[in-house]
Amino acid sequence: MITAADIQPEFESLLERKAFEKIRSEAFDYIARGAGSEATMQENLLAFSKWKIRPRVLRNVAEIDMSSTLFDQKLSMPVLFAPIGVQRIAHPEGELASARAAKELNVPLVVSSAASYSMEDIANELGGCSRWFQLYCSSEEIVTRSLVQRAEANGYSAIVITVDTPVLGIRESDARNQYSPLEEGDGCGNYLNDPAFLSLLDLSPEEDMKAALQKQIDIIDQPGLDWDELKKIRELTSLPILLKGVLHPEDAKLALENNVDGIIVSNHGGRQLDHCIASLDALPDIKNIVQDRIPILLDSGIRSGVDVFKALALGADAVLLGRPLVYGLAINGEVGVMQVVHKILHELEITMALAGVRSIKEINSDLLFKG
Ligand SMILES: Cc1cc2nc3c(=O)[nH]c(=O)nc-3n(C[C@H](O)[C@H](O)[C@H](O)COP(=O)(O)O)c2cc1C
Numbered sequence: 001m002i003t004a005a006d007i008q009p010e011f012e013s014l015l016e017r018k019a020f021e022k023i024r025s026e027a028f029d030y031i032a033r034g035a036g037s038e039a040t041m042q043e044n045l046l047a048f049s050k051w052k053i054r055p056r057v058l059r060n061v062a063e064i065d066m067s068s069t070l071f072d073q074k075l076s077m078p079v080l081f082a083p084i085g086v087q088r089i090a091h092p093e094g095e096l097a098s099a100r101a102a103k104e105l106n107v108p109l110v111v112s113s114a115a116s117y118s119m120e121d122i123a124n125e126l127g128g129c130s131r132w133f134q135l136y137c138s139s140e141e142i143v144t145r146s147l148v149q150r151a152e153a154n155g156y157s158a159i160v161i162t163v164d165t166p167v168l169g170i171r172e173s174d175a176r177n178q179y180s181p182l183e184e185g186d187g188c189g190n191y192l193n194d195p196a197f198l199s200l201l202d203l204s205p206e207e208d209m210k211a212a213l214q215k216q217i218d219i220i221d222q223p224g225l226d227w228d229e230l231k232k233i234r235e236l237t238s239l240p241i242l243l244k245g246v247l248h249p250e251d252a253k254l255a256l257e258n259n260v261d262g263i264i265v266s267n268h269g270g271r272q273l274d275h276c277i278a279s280l281d282a283l284p285d286i287k288n289i290v291q292d293r294i295p296i297l298l299d300s301g302i303r304s305g306v307d308v309f310k311a312l313a314l315g316a317d318a319v320l321l322g323r324p325l326v327y328g329l330a331i332n333g334e335v336g337v338m339q340v341v342h343k344i345l346h347e348l349e350i351t352m353a354l355a356g357v358r359s360i361k362e363i364n365s366d367l368l369f370k371g
């Protein structure tokens with residue numbers, strides 16, 4: 001079978017190529033490749049290059065302040081770690097190493113439902129560092145409830161519900177490679193340590209790991225998820241709820257009507273619906289609807305500090321870093337993750353200075369030009 005990977009074999013960046021040298025090729029394909037023809041994955045990057053910065057001069061940029069506030073929490077920079085599942089396929093210490101990097105950098109980490117390690121183990125590594133929990137609403141309600149309760153009990157301060165994954169996208173490389181990240185990563189710590197999940201199995205994971213892995217795959221999909229289901233989850237917790245994967249302004253309107261606390265404009269890094277709109281292209285219309293009523297975050301295609309600047313200028317309050325973190329993790333564990341983030345932050349600081357802005361609040365669309 002010929003797949004997108006055969007047609008677009010080049011690496012996106014030197015970082016990606018270096019990571020390729022460190023990861024088993026099937027796992028690399030799972031991480032790096034997108035859905036279908038990868039049109040959306042490419043659009044995510046092109047969308048950023050369509051915008052140019054129109055800088056201001058003579059603005060005294062001797063002091064640059066990159067701090068911002070999200071849900072009353074002061075952030076040293078408007079950046080979070082995106083939820084990335086099964087990180088053990090990139091590095092044996094997976095999310096534990098990422099958590100140590102997040103703690104060192106004091107950047108909030110969004111822990112995936114599909115993390116290799118359990119949310120308890122990750123929380124231990126994070127200490128007092130801010131953490132949010134990403135929820136794949138399970139078709140088994142008792143599992144959803146249990147995950148949310150555990151997140152609350154372990155100091156997670158927001159729930160991110162991923163809404164662009166009623167079913168998994170078509171990942172041609174994985175089909176060709178006959179690859180399952182759950183098999184390679186030995187499953188998801190969150191499920192394998194969950195009493196509600198374990199109660200659904202006929203045999204324990206030790207007795208029948210294959211069935212336990214299949215059950216995890218089955219319950220991650222929830223094609224029946226809708227606004228009514230969301231109301232039920234709203235009742236489970238008083239934590240702020242963000243929806244990850246909103247691209248249409250009408251859905252942003254519905255999110256406001258349904259008392260959602262935040263929106264993450266995302267197309268899942270082009271891993272779900274191919275030929276859908278790039279996240280950055282979706283942002284202005286969503287900002288137009290939401291204004292400043294709730295925070296808007298964005299991911300999918302952030303590769304540099306310049307990208308962070310452009311996303312903030314078009315209305316995002318913060319951005320999430322995805323694949324570049326996994327590449328840093330693969331290359332050099334915790335230190336690799338930190339190096340990737342440091343580079344992006346340095347770029348953001350220099351971009352702010354050269355664009356003539358001193359604080360995150362001063363970044364606005366007047367500083368951008370489309371052409
Ligand atoms: C290997 C991998 C695993 C991911 N796992 C999850 C996940 O468990 N939950 C989720 O909501 N998003 C997941 N995502 C999507 C990211 O959160 C994010 O939306 C995406 O990586 C952004 O695109 P970018 O990395 O190209 O910038 C995953 C992405 C990758 C690359």
Ligand SMILES: CCCCCCC(=O)C(=O)O
Pocket residue numbers: 085114181182217220268271
């Ligand atoms: C088969 C397990 C898939 C976990 C989902 C992780 C994810 O969101 C992704 O994009 O991949």
